[in-house]
Amino acid sequence: MKALVIAEIDKHSLKQATFSCLAAAQKLATTVDLMVFAPVDHALHTYDFRGWSNVILVENITCETHLTAEAMTETILSQASTYDSILFPATMFGKNIAPRVAAQLNVGQISDVIDIESSDSFTRPIYAGNALAKVTSSDTVKIITIRTTAFSPIAESGPSSKKLTCPFLMEKWQKRVWVEKREGTQNLRPELSTAKVVVAGGRALGSAENFQLVEKLADIFEGAIGASRAAVDAGYAPNDYQVGQTGKVVAPELYIAIGISGAIQHIAGMKDSRIIVAINNDPDAPICQIADYTFIGDLFKVVPELIHELTTRKRYG
Amino acid sequence: MKILVPVKKVIDHTVKIRVKTDATGVETQGVKMSINPFDEIAIEEAVRLKERSIAHEVIIVTIGLETHQDILRQALALGADRAILVTAESATMLEEFDSLDIAQILKLIALKETPDLVIMGKQAIDDDCNQTGQMLAALLGWPQATFASQVTIESGIADVAREIDGGIERMAFQMPGVITTDLRLNQPRYASLPNLMKAKQKPIGTMKMSELNYTPRQRIVTQTVFNPPKRQSGQTLSSVSELTQRLFETLSPSS
Incomplete structure (x- = not known):
């Protein structure tokens, strides 16, 4: 079984959510690839991959304003055929893209997974967490968003990692949808979702x-x-x-x-x-x-x- | 400009839900039901665009049972022009639809109605999936703007401020497209009594699921629904120094 994890990043690092997703993916697959939407040089010089062995860097991202859900979906789909599951963190970032990928593959999505019982059985909260549901999926490819607080992030796995690349497919969409700017909240504190x-x-x-x-x-x-x-x-x-x-x-x-x-x-x-x-x-x-x-x-x-x-x-x- | 607003009937957000004893789901018998709160925000946004003469027609659609007419009347009283009710054969069938089924059905409605914009809630507060809007956009080959906190429409372009993890993203797309609403997009109005009366005259078109020639997939299936583990009730402290002590204990490595 093979899984693909879509990394959550900021300018400085692969976010903790990414490493939690990798941990979740290991419950589903023996081979787990990590796809990173960041300029290749920046990613190689700045990010700590914790020695993860299969990293796919997306080439030709010249400006982060090109990073729309539409273009990222096309790019993910171009690589999707060999995977049994694709995992995203259940953050605003992952929630934006995952359903688009699922619909284009004509499969369902399992949102906010907090436990993985087997390759087709998952637990997720419903009604604001006032109930839990065990759901199964009969789709051939599982599209999953991970409640990252439910999975301990992976630790350092080795000294070096293999890097592959794939092209960024934005042409089809760049005239129809674009990001103007991202206004970050000034924040020197630890990230809310992972703070102690x-x-x-x-x-x-x-x-x-x-x-x-x-x-x-x-x-x-x-x-x-x-x-x-x-x-x-x-x-x-x-x-x-x-x-x-x-x-x-x-x-x-x-x-x-x-x-x-x-x-x-x-x-x-x-x-x-x-x-x-x-x-x-x-x-x-x-x-x-x-x-x-x-x-x-x-x-x-x-x-x-x-x-x-x-x-x-x-x-x- | 024509706006389509899909809505869902859910257990009212003020109700404390109860898991059924047979673990098949959540008790809905005799429970107050309402329009999903995020969908109310979508209706409000569409109606405001109409009031500013940017839109000329606001159409509501829901997929449900005959008994779902009430939320359509409610939406019409808020200012929508007409509504469409797509009825499932049974309550059981309706419960078994997954988000992709709903998105596929909405796609067929969108192809019939050819709206310039679909505005819908970012998630329903029952299954908390947060999928249908993005799926609908993908199936239609349209752009999407999710978690919107501000929308401006000008010369065929929708400018949207989106609530993202680290702040706000400003983005734009060429219509047609799908917008999903976040909490701070607007404050929905209440329906006035005269508008509730007027809404009775507004048209609701009904069609059966079977007329749409779509066979539901129902591939994501809920097996059991159960209560989450309960937290032990804690202790009430009476002095700030006691509270300080507890905080230190909590964070010291030996605890």
Whole structure:
């Protein structure tokens, strides 16, 4: 059995999600190739492939604005014929492309896989994770997106790796669809979906200024910042901070929810965290039902005190 | 410009779902059903384009049962012009469709109606698949703009801001194409009573699945549905120093 993984990248690295996908693919196939949509020279000089042995670099990507779902789909399809499965991370990146590839191959897609029982049987969350479904696929090629928090990333596998190339097929689409620009959120923190600590704020913060309390607490842990939908809708935090059913799914060692009541859509995105701490003024808030530690109180009093104690202990303790 | 908006009837987002005791699915008997929230955003966006005279017709389509007329009436009350109901032979058959089946059926409707734009929800909150829009675009050979948070239409070009992992992507495509909606695209309106009355006069065309000459594949099959493992309920702390202590324990390597 042979699998293809589509790498999730940023300018500096192959993202953790890529290595989780490789781990998932190993449950399905003995040979796993990794396809990387980045300029070849940049990829070779910048990325750590962890010694992965079969890497396909896509040639002639001159500008990242050519990287549309349409052109990437054509490119993946040009290589698809030898694979029994193609895996994508279930991130905005993977969710955008995978169904297109599936439809053009006339096969179904299995989304957000959290467990692989066999080559045709998978477990995935439905209803915001309030139920799990075991599904089977009778398609000859399996198109799968992987819930990356459910699979431990692969470790270093060897010193060197073999690099193949394939052409980037953008001609058919470049006049019909194009990216103008990508506006990144300025963020020097660890990536939200893979951070060890996530501090998240909700509507109760009340304003973008007050949201800085969340940032200060996150600073202490060198953690990432998350937000509930309500906080994002209110403009306290940017859209890519949103944790939940339709935002990012996280499973850190520690998740601190500040002023988040815990709508099922939010809980869907963080309930697999190892330790959940809720700071809330309402003991009946749903988040308190799932938290390991709950502190009932006024967040504007509790959080500054907590920041003070943590800083003191960190310094002297 | 003509806009087609596919919608799905799902368990209302405020309902706490219950897994059926025979593990075949989720209880829907006697449960409040609504238009998928992302589809409401799609309807709203289409109606706003019509109100700005950019679109001249907004058509709603759903694949369901006779009883799905209610969500079409609801969509018409929100400002759509007419609706199409494609009926499956049975509830069981409807449940067995996978996203590609739905996309194939929508493709046949799109070929009949020749819209310039399809706007639809990025995912349904029941199966959470997030597939149908992209699949429909692929089957039609159209470009796509998923997870839209802003849409501008000018001279045959759709300019779309998309919510992506690291921020916002601004992209554009030449119509026809498919747009899928994210949460922040707009705030859907409520249907007013007069509009609900008016919607009763608007046409709903019904056709049977069999008239479309499409045989469902049903190749992705749900075997069992079960409850996720429950988290143990935790403890309530009473002092900030206790909380500090717990946080240190959580993060120290020995724990």
